[in-house]
Amino acid sequence: MAAKLRVGYVPEHFGTPLAFAHQHFGLDSIAELIAEPLGTGALTSRLKAKDQDSLDVAIGLTEGFVSDLGKTKAAGKEAGYGLVGTYVQSPLCWAIVTGAQRAGIDSVSDLKGKRVGVSRMGSGSYVMSSVLADQRGWLDTGSGQAAFEPVVAGNFAALRESVQDAGKNPSDFFMWEHFTTRKYWENGELKRIGEIYTPWPSWVIAARDSAQPQMEELMGRINEGIQMFKEQPEEAVKHITGTMHYSELDAREWLEGVRFPDDVRGVKHGMVDNAVGILQKAALFSGEPGGAEHMVTYQRQ
Structure with missing residues (x-):
């Protein structure tokens, strides 16, 4: 049996479908959820780390991952991870x-x-x-x-x-x-x-190259959590207000605007290339960052 995946995420309301997947759909049997309050920059570092704090998978902001992958490519290095899924479709x-x-x-x-x-x-x-x-x-x-x-x-x-x-x-x-x-x-x-x-879908899933064989099952469990999130909004409100100290008004307003995909598997190349272009114009890269062909690593089975 493969070891559990170490999955990093930002502990905010966007993690509600992950909590549902963990509580109701067996995500805990294949993955350990690890909160990272310092955000996407810390997640990218832990994806590349080789110590006890390293991660196999991370769910964070699109711009953070695309920027890190672009800088790594521009520096002539290998990141050892890539984009595998789209977690939130709506902008942030x-x-x-x-x-x-x-x-x-x-x-x-x-x-x-x-x-x-x-x-x-x-x-x-x-x-x-x-x-x-x-x-x-x-x-x-x-x-x-x-x-x-x-x-x-x-x-x-x-x-x-x-x-x-x-x-x-x-x-x-x-x-x-x-x-x-x-x-x-x-x-x-x-x-x-x-x-x-953000001028792009706001959250993506990134994974180390070594985690690719387990991604199909992991993203399937996340899909189940998202489905429950969509079908049971009152449970989502209850979770957000009970565990993260958001007001009910804020939770309901957020629910009205956020859009999760039906299937998180895969990342559109056009979205990544658009983000690279905007970030390049914004002087985030000092060299050639490449594009989606270097950043998207998931192949749907």
Whole structure:
């Protein structure tokens, strides 16, 4: 019997179908779910690691994986993992926030040249800051100067602290998923100044090359969890409000907008190539990143 797959995921409401697959459809018999609160940047590092903290599979933000795979290819190295599935079809809404009392920052227009808090280099929060700069026309690819100075803060709590005036590693703003962040501008800790949507499906599944033989069964169990999620929205609300401290209003609003596929297996090459093009324009690669032919490794059986 093959060893259980070590599957990393970000412990947010998007993990609800995974919880259902674990609780009701035997995912626990083939996989160990490992929460990674530092996000997709940490997941990519653990996919490439060769120690006890390594992962076989990771479920995270599209931009984080595509950026990491592109940088690895541009550097002439092998990542040892690839994209195997599409976990969430809908785009992700990133809230753009600063400290509630931060003076002089009241809109996205005030952010040019400022310091952006990121969970770690290569994370979705870092990548999307470059996408924001590109959309605003603030990139100066000729000079090589970044539109924002990144400040690595760590987890979500550290990011919130970083935008306060007395922060240990002060940043001027950061970007995080809308519903995770909303209660902190509603309680007066943060100030929301804008939002940005990913121009691609928001979550994908990545796996080490060595895990490929087990992916068909793993993704089949995830599909069952997604089916329950779609058919039993009240159970989804109950799980989200009971385990992650989201309000019922937020949980129901999120459910109205999120779209999971019926079958997570496979990744559209056009989507990956589109993401590569946007990230390349946003100066995320210093060399040739390649495209979907180098990044998508799953072949449906």
